[in-house]
Amino acid sequence: MSILVFAEHDNSTLKAETLKTVAAAQAIGGDITLLVAGYNCQSVVDAAAKVNGVSKVLAADNVAYEHQLAENVSLLVTELAADYEHIIATALTTGKNFMPRVAALLDVTQISDIIAVESSDTFVRPIYAGNAIATVQSLDSKKVITVRSTGFDAVATDGNAEVVAIDTVTDAGNSSHVSDELTKSERPDLGAASIVISGGRGMQNGDNFKLLDGIADKLGAAIGASRAAVDAGFVPNDMQVGQTGKIVAPDLYIAVGISGAIQHLAGMKDSKIIVAINKDPEAPIFQVADYGIVADLFDALPELESKL
Amino acid sequence: MKILVPIKRVIDYNVKVRVKPDNSNVDLANVKMAINPFCEIAVEEAVRLKEAGVATEVIAVSVGNKSCQEQLRTALALGADRAIQIETDENLDSLNIAKLLQKIVEEEQPQLVILGKQAIDSDNNQTGQMLAALTGMPQGTFASEVKIDGDKVNVTREIDGGLQTLALNMPAIVTTDLRLNEPRYASLPNIMKAKRKPLDVKNAADFGIDLSPRTKLLKVTPPAERQAGIVVETIDELVEKLKNEAKVIS
Numbered sequence: 001m002s003i004l005v006f007a008e009h010d011n012s013t014l015k016a017e018t019l020k021t022v023a024a025a026q027a028i029g030g031d032i033t034l035l036v037a038g039y040n041c042q043s044v045v046d047a048a049a050k051v052n053g054v055s056k057v058l059a060a061d062n063v064a065y066e067h068q069l070a071e072n073v074s075l076l077v078t079e080l081a082a083d084y085e086h087i088i089a090t091a092l093t094t095g096k097n098f099m100p101r102v103a104a105l106l107d108v109t110q111i112s113d114i115i116a117v118e119s120s121d122t123f124v125r126p127i128y129a130g131n132a133i134a135t136v137q138s139l140d141s142k143k144v145i146t147v148r149s150t151g152f153d154a155v156a157t158d159g160n161a162e163v164v165a166i167d168t169v170t171d172a173g174n175s176s177h178v179s180d181e182l183t184k185s186e187r188p189d190l191g192a193a194s195i196v197i198s199g200g201r202g203m204q205n206g207d208n209f210k211l212l213d214g215i216a217d218k219l220g221a222a223i224g225a226s227r228a229a230v231d232a233g234f235v236p237n238d239m240q241v242g243q244t245g246k247i248v249a250p251d252l253y254i255a256v257g258i259s260g261a262i263q264h265l266a267g268m269k270d271s272k273i274i275v276a277i278n279k280d281p282e283a284p285i286f287q288v289a290d291y292g293i294v295a296d297l298f299d300a301l302p303e304l305e306s307k308l
Numbered sequence: 309m310k311i312l313v314p315i316k317r318v319i320d321y322n323v324k325v326r327v328k329p330d331n332s333n334v335d336l337a338n339v340k341m342a343i344n345p346f347c348e349i350a351v352e353e354a355v356r357l358k359e360a361g362v363a364t365e366v367i368a369v370s371v372g373n374k375s376c377q378e379q380l381r382t383a384l385a386l387g388a389d390r391a392i393q394i395e396t397d398e399n400l401d402s403l404n405i406a407k408l409l410q411k412i413v414e415e416e417q418p419q420l421v422i423l424g425k426q427a428i429d430s431d432n433n434q435t436g437q438m439l440a441a442l443t444g445m446p447q448g449t450f451a452s453e454v455k456i457d458g459d460k461v462n463v464t465r466e467i468d469g470g471l472q473t474l475a476l477n478m479p480a481i482v483t484t485d486l487r488l489n490e491p492r493y494a495s496l497p498n499i500m501k502a503k504r505k506p507l508d509v510k511n512a513a514d515f516g517i518d519l520s521p522r523t524k525l526l527k528v529t530p531p532a533e534r535q536a537g538i539v540v541e542t543i544d545e546l547v548e549k550l551k552n553e554a555k556v557i558s
Binding site for chain 2: 101131139262
């Protein structure tokens with residue numbers, strides 16, 4: 001069997017989640033090819049060639065793939081798909097965007113967001129915001145799959161794969177990129193951080209999120225937020241953890257002023273250790289927290305920062 | 309310009325689902341159902357485009373058994389002009405849903421199709437993209453802003469690092485993120501008016517599409533339970549536990 005894995009990157013860095021998606025491909029079993037589609041992305045191709053378990057890297061370096069527009073990338077992947085039984089991408093926004101398009105072009109359905117592999121055609125995935133776990137068998141000839149990276153451990157990066165350049169260019173010509181507005185941060189990426197500290201509605205305003213900065217700096221943590229905090233305009237939406245935001249599973253998740261709604265728990269309840277800081281002892285977050293402290297966050301946060 | 313809005317009837321988002329004891333699926337008997345929250349945002353966006361004079365007609369469509377007419381009536385009460393129900397008792401895979409919607413797109417020729425980015429039951433996040441592929445239209449997924457600009461639509465999308473704006477040639481597909489808008493409530497007079505708006509029923513079997521299942525649900529289990537831990541009294545105790553008991557900080 002052969003497996004095509006789509007590499008997630010920003011044209012300069014290979015995203016750490018790709019190493020976990022390759023682990024999912026290894027669990028399926030077969031010869032693994034990594035596809036790097038982008039523009040001026042040689043550094044990503046170099047990094048991809050070192051991913052353990054990958055035998056070949058396909059490098060499609062063309063301006064048509066610079067912003068990984070779904071229309072163009074899906075045509076490329078569909079064209080390459082003839083040689084593969086499994087086509088896999090990470091369930092990040094890029095993969096979620098173009099992969100169902102690939103599936104439809106191949107006339108197969110997609111298995112989204114798998115967290116475990118049972119066999120080459122049977123996969124485990126959460127449904128209903130993670131409140132139920134489904135085991136699903138694909139009846140299609142080709143399997144188009146997106147992988148929830150928190151379900152798998154990253155593979156090592158001491159491999160040495162062959163690199164093959166792809167010359168074909170697929171440009172649908174019906175969409176174009178206008179602009180990006182990216183959030184700049186010195187902190188670790190939310191999806192890959194081993195410690196995450198998140199604020200919720202209890203933070204009361206955006207300025208108070210600064211109370212999390214010192215703690216995040218001392219712990220090397222990423223800062224997240226609940227939907228309530230994002231909707232209230234405290235912080236940008238790409239910080240949102242939950243069913244509709246990012247799914248994280250760090251070693252330590254500290255929830256500050258977050259009640260623990262179903263939709264938020266869907267994004268963090270696979271964390272190894274959960275800490276809740278909340279002044280409401282009845283908040284549902286305490287039902288999943290390993291350590292809870294009932295306290296006013298405005299007292300607790302400065303004290304926590306000073307004691308770390 | 310015509311806008312088509314596919315919607316889905318799902319379990320109400322506040323309900324905590326229960327897995328059936330035989331692990332065959334979740335138990336939906338006597339559970340409160342509602343219009344999928346992302347679909348509600350799609351209806352709202354279409355209605356706002358109509359109110360802004362950009363759209364002339366908003367058509368809501370749903371695939372399912374008779375009970376999904378309830379959600380179509382909700383969409384009509386929110387401002388859609390007419391509705392189409394594609395009748396089926398089967399629980400169809402996304403690809404088959406997208407194929408049925410493709411037929412409606414061919415019939416109605418909308419300039420814009422607005423869908424929710426995902427249904428909160430299956431959490432697939434794929435129907436809009438599949439419909440875009442089948443119709444050959446460009447797609448603006450996870451939209452937090454939609455602006456019509458002549459024969460193009462500019463869509464601002466929520467992506468992992470922040471926001472991205474794309475320009476799409478119309479006809480185009482848009483899928484909604486939560487921050488696109490705040491859906492309105494249907495007023496009682498509008499609910500009454502919605503009862504008289506047209507609702508066509510079409511039979512899924514009449515479209516001549518092979519709707520045989522693409523996936524087989526083998527079992528559904530409850531997620532591993534997390535045990536509630538302990539409540540500590542002081543920050544000192546918390547730091548001590550994290551260092552020495554959980555060993556997650558040093």
